[in-house]
Amino acid sequence: MSGGQQQRVAIARALVYNPPVILLDEPLSNLDAKLREEARAWLRELIVSLGLSALCVTHDQTEAMAMSDRILLLRNGRIEQEGTPAELYGAPRSLYTAEFMGSNNRIDARVAAVDGERVTLAGDGWELQALARDTFAPGQDAQAVIRLERVQVADGPGANRLQADLVTSMYLGDRWEYLFHCGEMRLRAFGHVPRAAGTHWIEFPANDCWAFAKAG
Numbered sequence: 001m002s003g004g005q006q007q008r009v010a011i012a013r014a015l016v017y018n019p020p021v022i023l024l025d026e027p028l029s030n031l032d033a034k035l036r037e038e039a040r041a042w043l044r045e046l047i048v049s050l051g052l053s054a055l056c057v058t059h060d061q062t063e064a065m066a067m068s069d070r071i072l073l074l075r076n077g078r079i080e081q082e083g084t085p086a087e088l089y090g091a092p093r094s095l096y097t098a099e100f101m102g103s104n105n106r107i108d109a110r111v112a113a114v115d116g117e118r119v120t121l122a123g124d125g126w127e128l129q130a131l132a133r134d135t136f137a138p139g140q141d142a143q144a145v146i147r148l149e150r151v152q153v154a155d156g157p158g159a160n161r162l163q164a165d166l167v168t169s170m171y172l173g174d175r176w177e178y179l180f181h182c183g184e185m186r187l188r189a190f191g192h193v194p195r196a197a198g199t200h201w202i203e204f205p206a207n208d209c210w211a212f213a214k215a216g
Contacts, residue, residue, distance in 0.1 A: 024056040040066045095212035098145040105187050107144040111136045119211050129206040134213040141214040150208035151189035154201040161203045169194045
Protein backbone atom coordinates (compact mmCIF):
# COMPACT_ATOMS: atom_id res chain seq x y z
CA MET A 1 0.00 0.00 0.00
CA SER A 2 1.07 3.58 -0.58
CA GLY A 3 1.79 5.92 2.31
CA GLY A 4 -1.56 7.64 1.85
CA GLN A 5 -3.44 4.31 1.84
CA GLN A 6 -1.62 3.19 4.98
CA GLN A 7 -2.67 6.39 6.73
CA ARG A 8 -6.32 5.87 5.76
CA VAL A 9 -6.26 2.28 7.04
CA ALA A 10 -4.67 3.33 10.35
CA ILE A 11 -7.27 6.06 10.89
CA ALA A 12 -10.13 3.70 9.93
CA ARG A 13 -8.92 1.21 12.54
CA ALA A 14 -8.84 3.95 15.15
CA LEU A 15 -12.46 4.88 14.36
CA VAL A 16 -13.92 1.36 14.48
CA TYR A 17 -14.84 1.61 18.17
CA ASN A 18 -16.25 5.14 17.87
CA PRO A 19 -13.82 6.71 20.37
CA PRO A 20 -14.72 10.07 21.96
CA VAL A 21 -11.28 11.44 21.06
CA ILE A 22 -8.66 10.40 18.53
CA LEU A 23 -4.97 11.16 19.02
CA LEU A 24 -2.87 11.86 15.93
CA ASP A 25 0.92 12.02 16.34
CA GLU A 26 2.52 13.51 13.21
CA PRO A 27 -0.15 11.79 11.07
CA LEU A 28 1.14 13.07 7.73
CA SER A 29 4.89 13.07 8.35
CA ASN A 30 5.66 10.03 6.17
CA LEU A 31 3.92 11.43 3.08
CA ASP A 32 5.52 13.41 0.29
CA ALA A 33 4.55 17.05 -0.18
CA LYS A 34 1.75 16.45 -2.72
CA LEU A 35 0.13 13.62 -0.78
CA ARG A 36 0.46 15.58 2.46
CA GLU A 37 -1.49 18.47 0.94
CA GLU A 38 -4.29 16.15 -0.19
CA ALA A 39 -4.32 14.21 3.09
CA ARG A 40 -4.74 17.42 5.11
CA ALA A 41 -7.97 18.09 3.24
CA TRP A 42 -9.54 14.65 3.59
CA LEU A 43 -8.50 14.34 7.23
CA ARG A 44 -10.03 17.73 8.07
CA GLU A 45 -13.19 16.75 6.15
CA LEU A 46 -13.37 13.47 8.08
CA ILE A 47 -13.03 15.20 11.45
CA VAL A 48 -15.74 17.74 10.61
CA SER A 49 -18.20 15.34 8.94
CA LEU A 50 -18.03 12.80 11.80
CA GLY A 51 -18.03 15.44 14.53
CA LEU A 52 -14.81 14.04 16.00
CA SER A 53 -12.68 15.49 18.74
CA ALA A 54 -9.10 15.13 17.56
CA LEU A 55 -5.81 15.99 19.25
CA CYS A 56 -3.07 16.30 16.66
CA VAL A 57 0.64 16.72 17.40
CA THR A 58 2.65 18.23 14.56
CA HIS A 59 5.70 20.37 13.82
CA ASP A 60 4.19 21.51 10.50
CA GLN A 61 2.57 24.93 10.91
CA THR A 62 0.57 24.61 7.67
CA GLU A 63 -0.79 21.27 8.80
CA ALA A 64 -1.71 22.72 12.19
CA MET A 65 -3.55 25.71 10.73
CA ALA A 66 -5.38 23.72 8.05
CA MET A 67 -6.65 20.96 10.34
CA SER A 68 -7.31 22.77 13.62
CA ASP A 69 -10.01 24.84 15.26
CA ARG A 70 -7.59 25.74 18.05
CA ILE A 71 -3.82 25.52 18.35
CA LEU A 72 -1.61 25.13 21.40
CA LEU A 73 1.89 26.31 20.48
CA LEU A 74 4.42 24.70 22.82
CA ARG A 75 7.89 25.96 23.70
CA ASN A 76 10.12 23.84 25.92
CA GLY A 77 7.08 21.95 27.16
CA ARG A 78 5.08 25.08 28.05
CA ILE A 79 2.19 26.72 26.22
CA GLU A 80 3.53 29.80 24.45
CA GLN A 81 0.16 30.83 22.99
CA GLU A 82 -3.29 29.30 22.58
CA GLY A 83 -5.92 30.39 20.10
CA THR A 84 -7.45 29.94 16.69
CA PRO A 85 -5.15 29.61 13.69
CA ALA A 86 -6.09 33.17 12.68
CA GLU A 87 -5.21 34.50 16.15
CA LEU A 88 -1.78 32.87 16.26
CA TYR A 89 -0.97 33.94 12.73
CA GLY A 90 -2.44 37.44 12.78
CA ALA A 91 -1.99 38.48 16.42
CA PRO A 92 1.08 36.78 17.90
CA ARG A 93 1.75 37.73 21.51
CA SER A 94 5.45 36.89 21.51
CA LEU A 95 8.44 36.99 19.20
CA TYR A 96 8.59 33.19 19.31
CA THR A 97 5.01 32.85 18.05
CA ALA A 98 5.48 35.52 15.39
CA GLU A 99 8.57 33.80 14.01
CA PHE A 100 7.18 30.27 14.27
CA MET A 101 4.14 31.06 12.13
CA GLY A 102 4.49 32.06 8.50
CA SER A 103 7.44 33.34 6.47
CA ASN A 104 8.88 36.51 7.94
CA ASN A 105 11.36 39.33 7.73
CA ARG A 106 13.11 40.07 11.02
CA ILE A 107 14.67 43.51 11.50
CA ASP A 108 16.94 44.58 14.35
CA ALA A 109 16.29 48.18 15.38
CA ARG A 110 16.32 50.75 18.18
CA VAL A 111 13.18 52.38 19.58
CA ALA A 112 13.32 56.06 18.66
CA ALA A 113 9.90 57.08 20.00
CA VAL A 114 6.81 55.61 21.67
CA ASP A 115 3.26 56.82 20.95
CA GLY A 116 0.65 54.62 22.60
CA GLU A 117 0.56 51.30 20.78
CA ARG A 118 2.86 52.62 18.04
CA VAL A 119 6.63 52.80 18.14
CA THR A 120 9.12 54.40 15.79
CA LEU A 121 11.98 52.05 15.04
CA ALA A 122 15.28 53.38 13.76
CA GLY A 123 18.28 51.84 12.08
CA ASP A 124 21.19 52.97 9.94
CA GLY A 125 19.60 55.92 8.13
CA TRP A 126 16.02 54.68 8.24
CA GLU A 127 12.88 54.77 10.41
CA LEU A 128 9.77 52.58 10.47
CA GLN A 129 6.48 52.74 12.35
CA ALA A 130 5.35 49.50 13.98
CA LEU A 131 2.80 48.10 16.42
CA ALA A 132 4.29 47.50 19.87
CA ARG A 133 3.81 43.94 21.09
CA ASP A 134 5.83 44.64 24.24
CA THR A 135 6.30 47.63 26.55
CA PHE A 136 9.03 49.90 25.22
CA ALA A 137 11.04 52.96 26.19
CA PRO A 138 13.04 55.18 23.81
CA GLY A 139 16.54 53.85 23.24
CA GLN A 140 15.57 50.24 23.84
CA ASP A 141 16.64 47.52 21.40
CA ALA A 142 13.80 45.89 19.48
CA GLN A 143 13.14 43.37 16.76
CA ALA A 144 10.47 43.92 14.13
CA VAL A 145 8.69 41.06 12.39
CA ILE A 146 6.57 41.33 9.25
CA ARG A 147 5.09 38.57 7.10
CA LEU A 148 6.51 38.34 3.59
CA GLU A 149 3.05 38.65 2.01
CA ARG A 150 2.50 41.97 3.81
CA VAL A 151 5.60 43.63 2.35
CA GLN A 152 4.83 45.68 -0.76
CA VAL A 153 7.09 46.83 -3.58
CA ALA A 154 6.34 50.54 -4.11
CA ASP A 155 6.96 52.99 -6.95
CA GLY A 156 8.85 55.57 -4.90
CA PRO A 157 9.62 57.00 -1.46
CA GLY A 158 6.89 57.34 1.15
CA ALA A 159 5.80 56.48 4.67
CA ASN A 160 7.29 53.28 6.07
CA ARG A 161 9.33 52.63 2.95
CA LEU A 162 12.97 51.64 2.63
CA GLN A 163 15.19 51.86 -0.40
CA ALA A 164 16.75 48.49 -1.20
CA ASP A 165 18.58 46.69 -3.97
CA LEU A 166 16.76 43.78 -5.58
CA VAL A 167 19.23 40.92 -5.88
CA THR A 168 17.04 38.29 -7.54
CA SER A 169 13.46 37.23 -8.29
CA MET A 170 12.52 33.57 -7.75
CA TYR A 171 9.52 32.02 -9.50
CA LEU A 172 7.42 29.83 -7.16
CA GLY A 173 4.57 28.96 -9.51
CA ASP A 174 1.71 30.92 -7.94
CA ARG A 175 3.90 33.93 -7.10
CA TRP A 176 7.38 35.42 -7.18
CA GLU A 177 9.70 35.84 -4.23
CA TYR A 178 12.09 38.79 -4.22
CA LEU A 179 15.35 39.03 -2.30
CA PHE A 180 16.50 42.55 -1.38
CA HIS A 181 19.62 43.92 0.29
CA CYS A 182 19.25 47.06 2.39
CA GLY A 183 22.60 47.80 3.98
CA GLU A 184 23.37 44.76 6.10
CA MET A 185 19.75 43.57 6.02
CA ARG A 186 18.42 40.82 3.78
CA LEU A 187 14.71 41.35 3.13
CA ARG A 188 12.22 39.25 1.22
CA ALA A 189 8.81 39.92 -0.30
CA PHE A 190 6.21 38.18 -2.45
CA GLY A 191 4.72 39.50 -5.67
CA HIS A 192 3.00 38.44 -8.87
CA VAL A 193 5.37 39.74 -11.55
CA PRO A 194 9.09 39.36 -12.25
CA ARG A 195 11.14 42.43 -11.42
CA ALA A 196 14.46 43.61 -12.77
CA ALA A 197 17.44 43.77 -10.44
CA GLY A 198 18.24 47.26 -9.22
CA THR A 199 17.03 49.83 -6.72
CA HIS A 200 13.43 49.61 -5.49
CA TRP A 201 11.31 50.95 -2.65
CA ILE A 202 9.72 48.43 -0.31
CA GLU A 203 6.88 49.30 2.04
CA PHE A 204 6.18 47.83 5.48
CA PRO A 205 2.55 48.69 6.43
CA ALA A 206 2.67 49.88 10.04
CA ASN A 207 -0.30 47.76 11.16
CA ASP A 208 1.40 44.61 9.86
CA CYS A 209 4.83 45.35 11.32
CA TRP A 210 5.16 44.08 14.91
CA ALA A 211 7.81 45.26 17.35
CA PHE A 212 9.03 42.94 20.11
CA ALA A 213 11.61 43.44 22.82
CA LYS A 214 14.94 42.04 21.73
CA ALA A 215 15.56 38.66 23.31
CA GLY A 216 18.60 38.27 25.51
